[in-house]
């Protein structure tokens with residue numbers, strides 16, 4: 599790589615995509631959104647156009663506009679900013695994103711790790727200097743190849759490779775990713791927020807998730823407690839966090855509900871989701887938001 603790369607660590611908010619009530623992207627919310635993350639949640643990195651951001655439901659042009667807006671508003675505010683998912687790598691490099699994450703194709707699926715590595719290599723060739731991460735999310739892609747197999751030898755094919763965003767629950771595979779990444783100084787970022795403590799014990803370097811949009815401040819406390827070796831406090835926070843997510847899941851927590859919850863908690867107008875996601879009844883989101891506020895007030 600031709601530039602030095604700051605290792606990705608800590609909490610990263612997987613951002614929602616603000617839409618107008620008519621369903622168009624609403625770039626005017628991005629500035630206040632960044633202020634909210636920074637000032638209220640102490641979250642300094644973002645991951646955009648991902649699952650939470652309904653990236654797959656946006657047009658290429660919308661994704662580019664969002665990426666440009668986040669990078670334009672975010673630089674100077676954030677020491678470190680992580681943007682984008684998908685195959686628009688060249689555009690990401692041109693707007694100053696700090697990295698890209700690529701999911702597996704999910705219609706024609708790779709039959710093995712070799713095929714997936716070749717695909718990631720092809721994407722990275724459009725932006726060879728931009729840090730590249732593999733985004734492992736089998737629950738959405740339906741591609742359950744071991745991420746550790748995908749990492750194996752990838753540094754020889756992709757010099758800009760920097761790690762994996764691991765949204766899965768297989769701790770054996772996750773542990774092997776961490777182990778393999780050690781010798782390359784890569785980042786392993788965990789993406790199942792309600793199971794973060796298990797991943798921290800295995801040595802992940804940070805986390806990317808939707809709930810850090812409104813629970814970042816508390817999860818940052820949890821990370822500090824973990825770093826200080828205060829296992830009792832870390833566990834107590836994780837248990838409370840799990841209770842909130844379980845409450846939400848019992849009410850049918852999905853990206854649509856989550857988006858409305860973010861509007862209720864932050865006061866920012868995230869707008870409706872895009873079809874096929876259906877708008878969430880406000881009363882449901884308010885019940886979850888109240889639970890989050892109660893949790894937040896206790897800390």
Ligand SMILES: CC(=O)N[C@@H]([C@@H](O)[C@H](O)[C@H](O)CO)[C@@H](O)CC(=O)C(=O)O
Pocket residue numbers: 612613645647648649650651737765789790791792806807808809843
């Ligand atoms: C499947 C899914 O959406 N997972 C979320 C989690 O943050 C998830 O919302 C959270 O753990 C609650 O279940 C993230 O991993 C997704 C993410 O980082 C993204 O938006 O790309």
